[in-house]
Amino acid sequence: IYLCARDYSMRNNTIRYNYLHDLHGPGLHGVMAIYLDDFTSGTDVYGNICIRASRALLLGGGRDNNIKNNIFIECDPSVHVDARGLGWAKYYFGDGSRFLDLMEKVNYRNPPYSERYPELLTLMDDDPAVPKNNSITDNISTGGRWLDLYDGLDFDVVKVTGNLIGDSVLMRWRRPGANDFSLHEMSDAEVKGILEKEGNFVWEDFPGFADPDKGDFRIKSPIPFSDFRFEDIPVDKIGLFADDYRRELPKP
Numbered sequence: 001i002y003l004c005a006r007d008y009s010m011r012n013n014t015i016r017y018n019y020l021h022d023l024h025g026p027g028l029h030g031v032m033a034i035y036l037d038d039f040t041s042g043t044d045v046y047g048n049i050c051i052r053a054s055r056a057l058l059l060g061g062g063r064d065n066n067i068k069n070n071i072f073i074e075c076d077p078s079v080h081v082d083a084r085g086l087g088w089a090k091y092y093f094g095d096g097s098r099f100l101d102l103m104e105k106v107n108y109r110n111p112p113y114s115e116r117y118p119e120l121l122t123l124m125d126d127d128p129a130v131p132k133n134n135s136i137t138d139n140i141s142t143g144g145r146w147l148d149l150y151d152g153l154d155f156d157v158v159k160v161t162g163n164l165i166g167d168s169v170l171m172r173w174r175r176p177g178a179n180d181f182s183l184h185e186m187s188d189a190e191v192k193g194i195l196e197k198e199g200n201f202v203w204e205d206f207p208g209f210a211d212p213d214k215g216d217f218r219i220k221s222p223i224p225f226s227d228f229r230f231e232d233i234p235v236d237k238i239g240l241f242a243d244d245y246r247r248e249l250p251k252p
Contacts, residue, residue, distance in 0.1 A: 001015055001018065001020070001033070001034045001035065002032075002035045002037065003015075003035070003036055003037065003040045003043060004035075004036075004037035004038050004040060005040065006038045006039055006092065006098060006099075006102075007039075007098075007099070007102045007103075008039065008041050008063070008099050008102070008103060008120065008123060008128075009102055009103045009105075009106045009108055009113065009117070009120065010040070010041070010042075011041055011042025011043075011064070011117055012042055012116075012117075013042070013043045013044070014043070014044045014045075014046065015034055015043065015044070015045045015046070015048065016044070016045075016046045016047050016048065017046075017047045017048065017233065017234065017237070017238050018034075018048045018049070018238065019048075019049045019051075019215075019235070019238045019239065020033040020034070020048065020049065020050045020051070020053060020056075021049075021050070021051040021052060021053075022051065022052050023050075023052065023053040023054060024052060024053070024054050024076075025054060029054055029055055030053075030054025030055065030076075031053065031054050031055075032053070032054065032055045032056075032057070032058045033048075033050040033053040033055070033056045033057065033075075034048065034050070034056065034057045034058070035055075035057075035058050035060075036057070036058060036059050036060060036062055036065060037058070037060045038060055038061065038062075038084070038089065039060065039061045039062045039063075039085065039089075039092070039099070040059075040060065040062040040065070041062040041063045041064050041065060042062075042063070042064045042065065042117070043062075043065045043066075044065075044066045044068070045057060045065070045066070045067045045068070045070065046066070046068050046069050046070070047069050047070065047231070047233045047234075048070045048071075048233075049070070049071045049073075049217070049233060049235070049238075050070065050071070050072050050073070050075055050078070051072075051073040051074060051075075051212060052073070052074045052075065053072075053075045053076075054075075054076055055075070055076070055077060055080050055148075056072045056075035056077070056078045056079065057070075057072075057078065057079045057080065058080045059079070059080065059081045059082070059131070059134060060082055060084055061082060061083055061084040061085045061089065061129075061131050062131060062134070063119075063123075063131055063132050063133050063134065064119060064132075064133045064134070065134045065135075066134075066135050066137075067079060067134075067135065067136045067137070067139065068135070068136075068137050068138050068139065069138050069139065069230060069231050069233075070139045070140075071139070071140045071141075071217060071233065072139065072140065072141040072142070072144070072146075073141075073142055073143050073144070073209070073212055074142075074143040074144045075141070075143075075144045075145070076144050076145050077144065077145040077146060077147055077148045077169075077172065078139070078141040078144060078145065078146050078147065078167070079136055079139075079141075079146070079147050079148070080147075080148040080150070081131065081134065081136075081147075081148070081149055081150070081153055081158050082131075082148075082149075082150035082151050082153070083129070083130060083131050083150065083151035083152065083153050083157075084151065085128070085129030085130070085131070086129050086130065086151055086152070087151050090129060092129075093128060093129045097124070097128075099124070099128065100124055103120060103123075103124075108120045108121070109121065119133075130157060131153070131157065131158070132157060134157075134158050134159065135158075135159040135160075135161075136158065136159065136160045136161075136163065137159065137160075137161055137162045137163065138162045138163065138228075138229055138230055139163045139164070140163070140164045140166075140230060141163065141164070141165050141166065141167055142165075142166035142167055142203075142206045142208070143166070143167065143168075143206075143208075144167050144168075144169070145167055145168075145169035145170075145171075145172065145183070146163075146165045146167040146169070146170050146171060147160065147170070147171045147172075147173070148171070148172040148173070149171065149172075149173045149174075150181075152174065154176060155194070155198050160195070160198055160200065161198050161199035161200060162199055162200065162201075162228070162229065163200045163201065164200075164201045164203060164223070164225070164228050164230070165195065165200055165201065165202045165203065166202075166203045166204075166206025167186070168185060168186050169183055169184070169185050169186070170184050170185065170186060170188065170191050170192060170195060170202070171183070171184045171191055171195075172184075173191070175190075175191070175194075186202070186204055201225040201227075201228050203223075203224070203225075206219075207219065207220040207221045208220055215235040215236070217233065217235065
């Protein structure tokens with residue numbers, strides 16, 4: 001599922017209740033399951049299931065995105081966030097910014113845009129190349145790598161809290177003050193402590209799900225974190241359905 005407009009005024013999209021699986025592929029980064037490319041902003045990603053994806057969710061420099069209540073299984077990583085506007089894509093923010101031109105075309109300083117999206121009124125004066133106000137909350141991730149933070153991003157910019165993490169590799173990240181951008185495994189007590197301090201739940205012996213390939217995402221044993229919140233995903237309603245346009249469903 002791919003979104004890319006390079007346009008901060010494209011907002012209020014929702015990606016919800018999709019089952020995306022077995023998406024490893026060729027190339028440096030394989031296949032993304034949900035791809036919020038080049039400054040995609042204002043998008044809610046809720047209640048999706050991603051299994052065995054090279055990058056389950058890529059958030060490429062945008063703002064105001066909410067990644068909430070998703071399940072990630074054996075992904076590499078589950079979530080990637082970068083600040084490409086500070087690196088290779090910084091030319092987007094030079095003289096004659098494309099972003100400002102596109103915002104002007106929708107008359108963003110006046111209703112209805114100014115009322116519906118007041119954040120646009122100050123965006124160009126608020127470090128527009130920095131991916132602010134993104135939140136990654138209340139997700140479940142296991143069996144792979146949880147999080148990649150690129151381009152010097154840290155938890156003071158990206159909100160990462162309330163997630164249940166059972167991955168063997170916690171992060172690919174350059175911690176503040178470090179020179180190296182490296183992998184941090186579950187055995188890295190310092191990074192584990194940082195994630196927990198941010199309000200995440202790191203489960204070293206995550207028991208797995210009952211039968212994920214058949215749509216049974218019940219966790220095999222009780223969750224030992226009373227504060228973890230997750231809304232069940234209506235798996236039985238995900239998928240193809242018969243209607244006037246699709247009269248018959250393919251046989252298994």
